[in-house]
Amino acid sequence: MRPSSAELPVLGSGVIRERADAARNRLRILAAAERLFRTHGVAGVTMDDVAAQAGVGKGTLYRRFGDKGGLAVALLDQRERELQQRMLSGPPPLGPGAPAADRLGAFVRAYLDLVEAQLDLVLLSETSTPGARLRTGAHAFWRQHCRYLLAESDATDPELRADVLLAGLAAEQVRYWLRDEQRDLDVLARALCAAALSLLR
Amino acid sequence: MRPSSAELPVLGSGVIRERADAARNRLRILAAAERLFRTHGVAGVTMDDVAAQAGVGKGTLYRRFGDKGGLAVALLDQRERELQQRMLSGPPPLGPGAPAADRLGAFVRAYLDLVEAQLDLVLLSETSTPGARLRTGAHAFWRQHCRYLLAESDATDPELRADVLLAGLAAEQVRYWLRDEQRDLDVLARALCAAALSLLR
DNA sequence: TGACGAAGCGGACTGCGGTCCGTTAACCTT
DNA sequence: AAGGTTAACGGACCGCAGTCCGCTTCGTCA
Numbered sequence: 001m002r003p004s005s006a007e008l009p010v011l012g013s014g015v016i017r018e019r020a021d022a023a024r025n026r027l028r029i030l031a032a033a034e035r036l037f038r039t040h041g042v043a044g045v046t047m048d049d050v051a052a053q054a055g056v057g058k059g060t061l062y063r064r065f066g067d068k069g070g071l072a073v074a075l076l077d078q079r080e081r082e083l084q085q086r087m088l089s090g091p092p093p094l095g096p097g098a099p100a101a102d103r104l105g106a107f108v109r110a111y112l113d114l115v116e117a118q119l120d121l122v123l124l125s126e127t128s129t130p131g132a133r134l135r136t137g138a139h140a141f142w143r144q145h146c147r148y149l150l151a152e153s154d155a156t157d158p159e160l161r162a163d164v165l166l167a168g169l170a171a172e173q174v175r176y177w178l179r180d181e182q183r184d185l186d187v188l189a190r191a192l193c194a195a196a197l198s199l200l201r
Numbered sequence: 202m203r204p205s206s207a208e209l210p211v212l213g214s215g216v217i218r219e220r221a222d223a224a225r226n227r228l229r230i231l232a233a234a235e236r237l238f239r240t241h242g243v244a245g246v247t248m249d250d251v252a253a254q255a256g257v258g259k260g261t262l263y264r265r266f267g268d269k270g271g272l273a274v275a276l277l278d279q280r281e282r283e284l285q286q287r288m289l290s291g292p293p294p295l296g297p298g299a300p301a302a303d304r305l306g307a308f309v310r311a312y313l314d315l316v317e318a319q320l321d322l323v324l325l326s327e328t329s330t331p332g333a334r335l336r337t338g339a340h341a342f343w344r345q346h347c348r349y350l351l352a353e354s355d356a357t358d359p360e361l362r363a364d365v366l367l368a369g370l371a372a373e374q375v376r377y378w379l380r381d382e383q384r385d386l387d388v389l390a391r392a393l394c395a396a397a398l399s400l401l402r
Numbered sequence: 403t404g405a406c407g408a409a410g411c412g413g414a415c416t417g418c419g420g421t422c423c424g425t426t427a428a429c430c431t432t
Numbered sequence: 433a434a435g436g437t438t439a440a441c442g443g444a445c446c447g448c449a450g451t452c453c454g455c456t457t458c459g460t461c462a
Contacts, residue, residue: 019458022410046448057412062450064410123331130328134377157392163378164369164396173368176335177361191358195365198399220428223440247418258442263420265440 026064028054033071042072042120069128072121073136080138083114087145100152101200105193107145108169112189115174123171133170142166153200161199168192227265229255234272243273243321270329273322274337281339284315288346301353302401306394308346309370313390316375324372334371343367354401362400369393 018026032054036045047068051058065071087107092098094106115122126133133139143162150158167173169192177183219227233255237246248269252259266272288308293299295307316323327334334340344363351359368374370393378384 016409017459019409021456021458025411047450048448051412058414058449059412059451059453060410061412068449127328127331130324131373131377133373134381156395160378160389160392161396161399163374164365164393167368167371167374168365170368170371172332172334173364176332177364180335188361191361192365194357195362195400198362198402199396201399201402217439218429220439222428226441248420249418252442259419259444260421260423260442261440269419 022064025054025056025060029056029061029064029071030074034075037075037121042124047071067128069125069132072125072128073138076118076121076125076138079114079118080141083110084138084141086110100149101197104146104149104153104196104200107142107149108165108193108196109189111142111169112174112185112192115169115171116178116185119171119175119178123175126171139166150200155200165196165199168195223265226255226257226261230257230262230265230272231275235276238276238322243325248272268329270326270333273326273329274339277319277322277326277339280315280319281342284311285339285342287311301350302398305347305350305354305397305401308343308350309366309394309397310390312343312370313375313386313393316370316372317379317386320372320376320379324376327372340367351401356401366397366400369396 029050033045033050036049036053040049047058047061050071051061054061061071065074086094087110089095092106093102094110096103098106125136143166146162146165147158150161155161177188178185230251234246234251237250237254241250248259248262251272252262255262262272266275287295288311290296293307294303295311297304299307326337344367347363347366348359351362356362378389379386
């Protein structure tokens, strides 16, 4: 889909290596975007701004990241990978070893924290285009994990219920709870965990 | 928020009546939009197209409907009101008289049908701007209804669970299930009803 | 090391959503 | 019925996301 550092060709395989200027520009763009987003807020930065700040043409920006959402995806990549690692091989209850229900609760909590910490960026990555949320590589990962845990607990229709759960964790919805309804993050997390557990039956 | 025919000033109260040219233009615009959306698809129609086809300036379009999503909301208004009437005073299990759990299932089914029948329009109304979905008057209605039914069944945290349920019924998600995953509407409806019932406990 | 092919670059350009503000005409008042 | 008030109109205008295509530079291979 969208090229990000995660999906770039890897040295040694049959795939061609990333060209030097391309690599340099990719880093420049990411650095510039992060700086601008931090100081002006995600909404206050245009793609022209990013290109100019990175000292790069707009075409380069789009060739690399596809669209504004793709840029957000790339910026989120690092944090998401960390969480994914913890889920795959970290300590329980998030990592393997705990009962599926506990792991699901731990995931909801950890994912919610990640979304909250990067709300604007996640929102951008999920809403830049209708349906974007469901098309990122990261989303496929979260879904796969939830499906597995739901199936493990003999939930009916784990695929669909994983999607329902993740729909409830969409940035748009989380932002509404947190900002518009002023819900406390911890209380919200507990309530969502309980709802997730309900979906197990 | 967004002015729609539903919120227009009503004759007789202290509020000022809609001017004659305004009423004429409103109808022209809605007719033009419906015609264009039907023949060219929602995505293939620009606001300039609508204005031109309606024989009206663009400013008029925006003054009346706020943005493209507002136009979609207005077009959906009729169908949504019908469903709302059935929920408030139609026959059970959708209307009053049946157990809350049955009414919830009936709502999920009926709402899903409405979304499916007008997928592109609902999608537009929910995604024209991030968070639009949660801000329409209709959404407040669906939410209120679900909250009530959940509370009636002694569900924990009915407010939050209503939001989770409705997030799962968002047009973006429904389109994904129907179009990308090719799920059968009936099967999907049954699975979602089951998930909704799980949220009751 | 020179030269060739292709990946990558960059910025002018396009199209569309949304705004602004000078003009028009509906409705009220007397 | 004439005049004044003001809501409503309309289309030129703006900003930004995203595209296109002629030019540049990288990496390779002889």
